[in-house]
Amino acid sequence: MRRRGELRRLSGDAGMATAEYAIALLAACGFAGLLMGILRSGEVKGMLLGIVRDALSI
Structure with a gap:
């Protein structure tokens, strides 16, 4: 369980979905x-x- 949390923290993708939604909304x-x-x-x-x-x- 601890290792999964470390991998999630190291991935650096936190907030990417939010940024993608914001860009799509602006477009x-x-x-x-x-x-x-x-x-x-x-x-x-x-x-x-x-x-x-x-x-x-008609």
């Missing part, structure tokens, strides 16, 4: 911001509105 937030900027543009908004209107008119 997801950046992607969401970029997507919101694209979706708010006039051309994309018009295209999406056209798609919805066509779908509802």
Whole structure:
């Protein structure tokens, strides 16, 4: 039991999963911001509105 604790302490990976989650969260937030900027543009908004209107008119 003592040896397992020593190996865990020597591995140096403590907190790696948390750091990986933080990086993934930052990347997801950046992607969401970029997507919101694209979706708010006039051309994309018009295209999406056209798609919805066509779908509802059938």
